[in-house]
Amino acid sequence: xxxxxxxGYYFEPITERLVVVVEGASFPxxxxxxxxxxxxxxxxxxxxxxxxxxxxxxxxxxxFVEFDTDFERAAEDDERRRLEEAEGVIARHPxxxxxxxxALFEQAEQLKLAAQQLKLEKAMAQKLEEDAEKAERERVSxxxxxxxxxxxxxxxSKGTKIVRVPKRRPKQRK
Numbered sequence: 200x201x202x203x204x205x206x207g208y209y210f211e212p213i214t215e216r217l218v219v220v221v222e223g224a225s226f227p228x229x230x231x232x233x234x235x236x237x238x239x240x241x242x243x244x245x246x247x248x249x250x251x252x253x254x255x256x257x258x259x260x261x262x263f264v265e266f267d268t269d270f271e272r273a274a275e276d277d278e279r280r281r282l283e284e285a286e287g288v289i290a291r292h293p294x295x296x297x298x299x300x301x302a303l304f305e306q307a308e309q310l311k312l313a314a315q316q317l318k319l320e321k322a323m324a325q326k327l328e329e330d331a332e333k334a335e336r337e338r339v340s341x342x343x344x345x346x347x348x349x350x351x352x353x354x355x356s357k358g359t360k361i362v363r364v365p366k367r368r369p370k371q372r373k
Contacts, residue, residue, distance in 0.1 A: 203232075218265045
């Protein structure tokens with residue numbers, strides 16, 4: 200029999216049953232049960248309205264919240280589950296997630312290497328930007344030394360001078 204993965208309201212749409220089931224406890228029947236909400240954050244009336252909103256045609260006034268009060272069956276289920284776990288039939292609790300620590304450590308190492316690579320690439324890009332800015336400053340200073348202020352020029356060979364005049368902005372009409 201299936202067990203509830205967490206405590207809350209569960210609804211079975213065929214028989215239209217709304218039940219409160221505790222985590223790890225088995226459902227009242229082998230039918231398919233849908234989780235409606237947590238009992239802490241939702242009242243019984245809110246659960247009935249939620250069911251009516253999700254399953255059209257279900258009248259919330261005809262629903263009532265069932266509480267599983269068969270403690271003897273619950274105790275038998277719990278004892279049977281403990282015996283099955285001791286025999287190795289049940290490997291883990293339904294809500295547990297198997298964790299592969301070796302895979303996690305390997306992934307952490309890969310992330311460290313990727314972070315180092317990004318730092319190196321960032322440092323290289325910053326160095327290239329600084330070199331480009333330095334070259335531009337040198338080009339402007341050479342141009343200013345060889346020509347008039349505001350005019351960029353460079354000497355190609357002795358006696359030949361190339362002059363580039365910056366474009367003027369057109370006057371804007373008011």
